[in-house]
Amino acid sequence: MSADTLATGDIVVIGAGIVGLCTAWELRKRGFDVVVVEQRFPAYGASGRNAGSLWLQTRRTGDELSLAKAGKEKYQDYLSELGDVFDYRNQGGLFFFENDAQGRVLEDYAANRRAAGLDATMISREEAQKHSSILPESALGAVFCADDAQIDGVQFVNALASACVRAGIRTFENTSVLSTLRNGETVTGVRTVRGEIHASGVVWATGAWSTNLRAEGIDVPISTARVGQMLTQPIDTRLNAIMHGPRGVYGCGALTDLPTYEAAVFAGPNSSSAGTSPGGTSGSSFVDYDDSIAQNRGGSIFIGNSLDGRGSLNPHISINATNAMVSTTLDRYSSLAEYGVTGLWAGLGSETTDHLPIVDRADGAYINVGHAWGIASAPICGQVMAEVIAGETSTFAGALKMNRSALRISAD
Numbered sequence: 001m002s003a004d005t006l007a008t009g010d011i012v013v014i015g016a017g018i019v020g021l022c023t024a025w026e027l028r029k030r031g032f033d034v035v036v037v038e039q040r041f042p043a044y045g046a047s048g049r050n051a052g053s054l055w056l057q058t059r060r061t062g063d064e065l066s067l068a069k070a071g072k073e074k075y076q077d078y079l080s081e082l083g084d085v086f087d088y089r090n091q092g093g094l095f096f097f098e099n100d101a102q103g104r105v106l107e108d109y110a111a112n113r114r115a116a117g118l119d120a121t122m123i124s125r126e127e128a129q130k131h132s133s134i135l136p137e138s139a140l141g142a143v144f145c146a147d148d149a150q151i152d153g154v155q156f157v158n159a160l161a162s163a164c165v166r167a168g169i170r171t172f173e174n175t176s177v178l179s180t181l182r183n184g185e186t187v188t189g190v191r192t193v194r195g196e197i198h199a200s201g202v203v204w205a206t207g208a209w210s211t212n213l214r215a216e217g218i219d220v221p222i223s224t225a226r227v228g229q230m231l232t233q234p235i236d237t238r239l240n241a242i243m244h245g246p247r248g249v250y251g252c253g254a255l256t257d258l259p260t261y262e263a264a265v266f267a268g269p270n271s272s273s274a275g276t277s278p279g280g281t282s283g284s285s286f287v288d289y290d291d292s293i294a295q296n297r298g299g300s301i302f303i304g305n306s307l308d309g310r311g312s313l314n315p316h317i318s319i320n321a322t323n324a325m326v327s328t329t330l331d332r333y334s335s336l337a338e339y340g341v342t343g344l345w346a347g348l349g350s351e352t353t354d355h356l357p358i359v360d361r362a363d364g365a366y367i368n369v370g371h372a373w374g375i376a377s378a379p380i381c382g383q384v385m386a387e388v389i390a391g392e393t394s395t396f397a398g399a400l401k402m403n404r405s406a407l408r409i410s411a412d
Contacts (some may be wrong), residue, residue: 006195009035013203017047020205021160022382028167030390036171043157046347051294051302052153053242054376057145060253061116063399074379086156087297092241093148096139101265102246108260110143119146132240136332150242187364202365208348210369218363221407222350222370226309228321231343234299248289287324317346354406359384
């Protein structure tokens with residue numbers, strides 16, 4: 001080993017978020033000598049800045065829903081392997097409505113979800129309150145899906161990081177990667193701020209930061225956004241279903257694909273902001289909103305998600321995004337005005353145009369990126385990445401290729 005060599009292995013995984021660690025774990029189970037490199041520490045980014053919601057009901061029928069189902073099932077393996085240390089809860093999910101027009105669309109949505117094989121039912125406000133003690137006063141009723149679940153994302157990533165170390169995976173934290181090492185067209189490892197890591201395979205699991213691969217000629221077809229969330233002091237410690245409201249349905253393809261869906265009926269908290277439409281990039285005041293409400297086991301409420309800062313790698317939450325979450329919360333929960341905000345942050349997210357991740361080989365390396373709903377997709381995509389590298393048959397690999405026809409390069 002030369003003086004500037006930090007480590008050697010079969011595979012080096014870049015990124016110790018949920019995607020990278022699930023990939024490393026699956027590779028190690030197949031006998032690979034794995035090294036993980038992380039620029040800060042496990043769960044530092046988007047993996048540690050979310051409510052841990054495992055939404056199945058909002059996923060489109062087809063590959064999207066099938067992948068989410070497989071991801072949820074994969075957590076059963078992790079419960080067996082890691083123990084019940086990441087607060088897995090299958091309390092279901094409520095998609096509530098606040099006016100009759102929304103309710104009529106959600107009737108169609110519930111029927112569509114049942115046709116897709118999910119346990120989804122339209123229920124009254126009184127029935128919805130049995131599933132969540134923090135249902136907003138504005139809710140008139142809801143679609144309840146018993147298949148939705150929740151984990152504690154930080155606990156999961158930290159437990160998996162420790163398990164990886166016990167399994168012999170070497171992890172280097174606070175170690176930024178500078179470039180890929182190559183011998184002609186062959187990738188031979190990576191150069192980091194602490195030295196070179198030599199490996200016959202490199203997996204990029206760097207989320208939004210994968211856009212930096214363009215400097216190496218790998219044009220990954222993802223777009224980035226700043227995803228904001230707010231966390232309150234504890235409100236109620238009862239186990240509640242995760243919730244989704246109608247004031248922003250960004251990413252809820254199963255709903256927005258319905259023939260009866262009307263965007264104006266599900267307007268976000270700042271729908272009057274000028275400059276763009278949902279998913280656009282112009283108009284600096286615009287904030288997309290994915291209207292979610294969930295609790296952790298301690299009773300604190302996660303409120304979000306705001307989406308703005310498209311095309312940027314600026315992780316600091318904006319005043320506009322903060323206002324979207326605060327104003328929506330005060331409108332629904334005036335009694336919470338005096339409660340403290342214990343967390344207010346943004347994580348850098350990435351997505352593809354078809355909302356499916358990319359798990360593929362690219363220019364001599366491998367990429368596992370574009371996880372807009374990574375709590376559900378990461379565990380199964382870690383398995384898919386390992387299957388691809390090991391040359392195994394994979395159920396999902398064909399649908400997750402980078403050159404699939406549904407993708408187009410998104411301008412950042």
